[in-house]
Amino acid sequence: MAEVLVLVDHSNGTVRKTTSELLTLARRLGEPSAVFVGEAGEYAAAAEALGRYGAQKVYRVESPDVTGHLVAPQAEVLAQLVEKASPAAVLVPSSTAGKEIAARLAIKTGSGLVTDAVDVQAGEGGGVSTTQSVFAGSYTVTATVTHGTPIVTVKPNSVTPEEAPGAAADEVVDVTISEAAKGARITESKPKEASGRPELTEAAIVVSGGRGTAGDFSPVEAFADSLGAAVGASRAAVDAGWYPHTSQVGQTGKQVSPQLYVACGISGAIQHRAGMQTSKTIVAVNKDEEAPIFELVDFGVVGDLFTVLPQATEAVNAAKG
Amino acid sequence: MNIVVCVKHVPDAQSDRTFNESDSTTDREGVDGLLSELDEYAVEAALKLVEEGEGEVTVLTIGPAQAADAVKKALQMGADKGVHVSDEAIHGSDAVATSLVLAEAIRKIGSPDLVLTGMASTDGTMGVVPAMLAERLGVPQVTYASELTVSDGTATIRRDGDTASETIVATLPALVSVTDQINEPRYPSFKGIMAAKKKPVETWSLADLGVDASQVGLDAAWTKVESFTKRPPRQQGQIVTDEGDGGTRLAEFLSAQKFI
Ligand SMILES: Cc1cc2nc3c(=O)[nH]c(=O)nc-3n(C[C@H](O)[C@H](O)[C@H](O)COP(=O)(O)OP(=O)(O)OC[C@H]3O[C@@H](n4cnc5c(N)ncnc54)[C@H](O)[C@@H]3O)c2cc1C
Numbered sequence: 062m063a064e065v066l067v068l069v070d071h072s073n074g075t076v077r078k079t080t081s082e083l084l085t086l087a088r089r090l091g092e093p094s095a096v097f098v099g100e101a102g103e104y105a106a107a108a109e110a111l112g113r114y115g116a117q118k119v120y121r122v123e124s125p126d127v128t129g130h131l132v133a134p135q136a137e138v139l140a141q142l143v144e145k146a147s148p149a150a151v152l153v154p155s156s157t158a159g160k161e162i163a164a165r166l167a168i169k170t171g172s173g174l175v176t177d178a179v180d181v182q183a184g185e186g187g188g189v190s191t192t193q194s195v196f197a198g199s200y201t202v203t204a205t206v207t208h209g210t211p212i213v214t215v216k217p218n219s220v221t222p223e224e225a226p227g228a229a230a231d232e233v234v235d236v237t238i239s240e241a242a243k244g245a246r247i248t249e250s251k252p253k254e255a256s257g258r259p260e261l262t263e264a265a266i267v268v269s270g271g272r273g274t275a276g277d278f279s280p281v282e283a284f285a286d287s288l289g290a291a292v293g294a295s296r297a298a299v300d301a302g303w304y305p306h307t308s309q310v311g312q313t314g315k316q317v318s319p320q321l322y323v324a325c326g327i328s329g330a331i332q333h334r335a336g337m338q339t340s341k342t343i344v345a346v347n348k349d350e351e352a353p354i355f356e357l358v359d360f361g362v363v364g365d366l367f368t369v370l371p372q373a374t375e376a377v378n379a380a381k382g
Numbered sequence: 383m384n385i386v387v388c389v390k391h392v393p394d395a396q397s398d399r400t401f402n403e404s405d406s407t408t409d410r411e412g413v414d415g416l417l418s419e420l421d422e423y424a425v426e427a428a429l430k431l432v433e434e435g436e437g438e439v440t441v442l443t444i445g446p447a448q449a450a451d452a453v454k455k456a457l458q459m460g461a462d463k464g465v466h467v468s469d470e471a472i473h474g475s476d477a478v479a480t481s482l483v484l485a486e487a488i489r490k491i492g493s494p495d496l497v498l499t500g501m502a503s504t505d506g507t508m509g510v511v512p513a514m515l516a517e518r519l520g521v522p523q524v525t526y527a528s529e530l531t532v533s534d535g536t537a538t539i540r541r542d543g544d545t546a547s548e549t550i551v552a553t554l555p556a557l558v559s560v561t562d563q564i565n566e567p568r569y570p571s572f573k574g575i576m577a578a579k580k581k582p583v584e585t586w587s588l589a590d591l592g593v594d595a596s597q598v599g600l601d602a603a604w605t606k607v608e609s610f611t612k613r614p615p616r617q618q619g620q621i622v623t624d625e626g627d628g629g630t631r632l633a634e635f636l637s638a639q640k641f642i
């Protein structure tokens with residue numbers, strides 16, 4: 062069976078859930094080979110998780126030439142592996158960096174690229190068939206790659222990760238990175254304070270606040286914590302400086318697709334919808350019964366979030382016992 | 383410093399966007415179009431850099447006849463000249479072909495110090511053209527800039543990442559894509575609108591760029607849309623008005639749906 066390359070998404074060796082999702086999808090297409098790019102010593106933490114989700118092989122690349130330089134060197138690494146392994150497909154997480162790596166890889170290898178897939182299947186006559194959700198979730202599109210090696214970036218939460226033991230035999234690969242790929246250098250990196258909540262794009266539940274919070278996110282956060290949810294925000298809330306930009310949901314923020322999305326004090330502008338419309342269940346709390354967000358909801362409460370959310374939080378905490 | 387800004391003419395997001403039945407491409411004729419809002423930030427960033435120093439801002443677009451409007455808007459904002467690549471054969475091009483044509487047009491404009499783009503188009507939102515273009519031009523790429531300064535042959539940007547705020551340095555020439563956090567795009571002034579009428583705009587065909595028609599368009603695409611289906615509009619669910627029990631009812635709904 063042909064190999065399927067999966068670019069591992071990790072932080073200091075801790076493998077993200079998106080990687081187990083990609084490995085699960087890769088098994089539909091062939092034999093998963095993980096590609097681990099990191100600093101020396103980080104791999105130890107990753108090995109077990111990669112094997113647990115079915116990686117038969119792991120290509121290890123540990124080089125400061127790759128880690129200190131944004132996306133171009135990673136595209137070179139993958140291009141060299143595509144050349145070597147002639148894989149049936151390359152799967153990359155649909156993060157901003159993931160999409161750029163995939164884009165450069167497509168040009169380098171003369172391959173078709175599908176971004177933001179929500180499903181990946183083996184094609185009927187071989188090849189790979191992808192499903193995407195476009196125009197703010199209003200259309201579902203299926204596509205195939207007709208040229209080169211199919212390169213697909215897959216959105217988080219597109220599949221439930223399933224365990225399947227794999228050998229995870231690791232192979233250290235020596236890659237040569239061109240000078241051109243090293244033209245952009247990360248010179249400073251200020252880590253952000255962790256919120257202790259789940260990561261926005263991976264969370265099963267997201268509770269977001271908008272201009273309706275008037276700057277006080279505490280009821281939104283308390284409700285999120287009762288549900289173990291991530292906290293998101295509309296651009297209006299972010300622009301006002303009430304919440305960090307990295308929490309923005311929408312066209313120019315994060316695209317989320319959780320099981321449950323709760324919009325609190327958010328009107329539901331088209332640019333906001335673009336980031337949350339594919340959520341499985343949508344709930345809104347808004348004072349204005351005419352707010353467009355109510356067109357999307359499975360359940361809506363017309364009311365003041367400062368009374369509705371605390372009451373709901375209390376009821377949820379009570380139900381959990 | 384000479385800057386090329388790539389701008390796209392897109393269907394208005396407020397209107398109903400759809401596909402052409404015949405060939406599964408985005409319908410660009412049946413809807414109103416405008417300069418992609420996200421590209422206005424790139425135009426503004428270019429104008430600021432040139433105002434601080436010297437040089438020229440050229441705006442570049444690929445698209446059908448209507449796309450000239452996007453160039454016009456950028457010229458009204460203050461860009462110096464425009465290039466519009468328009469050719470029947472381009473219809474249906476994907477990001478791979480778009481980046482090829484952009485790269486050739488940029489070479490013909492004359493190697494700029496900086497190529498600026500938006501973070502993504504508001505219609506496709508693939509956000510991959512900048513990376514592909516950098517790959518083709520062989521220049522460093524720094525994307526999603528929320529701050530940008532240029533001095534002594536280097537571009538320095540700040541990028542607001544999930545886990546860290548990063549400073550990234552690239553040697554010029556480079557490609558930079560900017561986010562909607564970087565600035566507040568100006569509105570064209572009356573003077574700007576009048577001045578734009580006299581600014582040079584060149585219209586180029588594929589032949590002018592030496593690009594073969596077989597390399598672009600729907601048939602040259604390396605991916606193929608097999609089907610598109612309109613999602614049934616979401617059925618509006620239950621809406622309750624809070625009469626003192628709104629929170630409790632919300633919790634009941636979540637409990638019935640097994641979220642608790
Ligand atoms: C190029 C571009 C990109 C954009 N990208 C994004 C994006 O990525 N994400 C995004 O979110 N937006 C984006 N926007 C902005 C978008 O158009 C809206 O302006 C924004 O989403 C509005 O945020 P909001 O719903 O919080 O505020 P508003 O539209 O002001 O809505 C606030 C809502 O809160 C309700 N409310 C007020 N008080 C209370 C209360 N006490 N209890 C309950 N409800 C209350 C009001 O009834 C109202 O419906 C973008 C815009 C542009 C032009």
Ligand SMILES: Nc1ncnc2c1ncn2[C@@H]1O[C@H](COP(=O)(O)O)[C@@H](O)[C@H]1O
Pocket residue numbers: 387388389390391418420421424442443444445477480484498499500501502503504506507508509510511512
């Ligand atoms: N047809 C086009 N003409 C000019 N610039 C474009 C075109 N398509 C994309 N771009 C540029 O590439 C950026 C990202 O586009 P995309 O990858 O399509 O989301 C846009 O913000 C533009 O700056």
